[in-house]
Amino acid sequence: MKPARDSTHRLTESSLEQHGQLLQRQELNTRTVPWAEKVIKDEQIHQFYSQSHLRVLERRHPQDPIRDIHLAATSVSTSDSSLTSLKLFESQQGMCLEDPLERFLTPVGLDHRTRPALREMEFSLGCMDEKEQRKQIAQQRADAVIKSKIRERTVDSRRS
Numbered sequence: 675m676k677p678a679r680d681s682t683h684r685l686t687e688s689s690l691e692q693h694g695q696l697l698q699r700q701e702l703n704t705r706t707v708p709w710a711e712k713v714i715k716d717e718q719i720h721q722f723y724s725q726s727h728l729r730v731l732e733r734r735h736p737q738d739p740i741r742d743i744h745l746a747a748t749s750v751s752t753s754d755s756s757l758t759s760l761k762l763f764e765s766q767q768g769m770c771l772e773d774p775l776e777r778f779l780t781p782v783g784l785d786h787r788t789r790p791a792l793r794e795m796e797f798s799l800g801c802m803d804e805k806e807q808r809k810q811i812a813q814q815r816a817d818a819v820i821k822s823k824i825r826e827r828t829v830d831s832r833r834s
Contacts, residue, residue, distance in 0.1 A: 685774055685775065689774075690773055690774070690775070693773055693774065694773070704768070704769050705768035705769070706768050706769055706770070706771050707768035707769070707770055708770070708771075708772070708805060708809060709770045709771075709772040709776065709777050709780055709809070709812070710780055710805045710806075710808040710809040710812065711802070711805050712770060713780055713781075713782050713784075713808070714800055714801065714802050714804070714805055714808070715802075716784060717782070717783055717784060717799050717800040718800040718802075720784055720800075721799060721800050772809075772812070773816070775816045775819060775820075776812045776813060776815075776816045777812070779811075779812045779815035779816055779819070780808055780809070780811070780812040781795055781797055781808050781811055781812070783797070783799045783800075795811075
């Protein structure tokens with residue numbers, strides 16, 4: 675698959691400026707949802723489905739070693755209250771104010787490749803108490819990327 679050459683699909687300064695202008699034009703009564711909160715909510719929903727799957731496996735194959743391997747790999751507890759489960763699926767509509775770079779750099783643990791990194795950063799999968807910490811990390815990473823790009827431009831302009 676060829677990468678898109680269309681400038682509307684590229685992350686550039688002008689596309690970030692357009693994103694900022696779009697956000698400013700949004701109605702003031704539009705509900706906002708922090709990106710980190712959306713990510714954590716998605717992790718919680720993923721955990722819910724993993725737990726449901728494990729309960730089905732336990733009922734069908736109570737002594738199955740494959741089930742035990744799956745249980746160890748997902749590291750999901752099987753205790754869950756149904757009221758909490760229902761709250762997961764409440765509507766979470768709203769606009770995320772974070773720019774695309776911050777969204778990309780927010781720590782996420784939705785698959786088996788990213789969970790070890792999340793644990794290494796000492797975050798728990800689906801823990802809403804860590805929302806602000808994840809948001810701060812994304813902001814720090816985005817700032818570092820921007821500063822790096824500014825340094826690159828400075829060096830390039832001196833060479834010219």
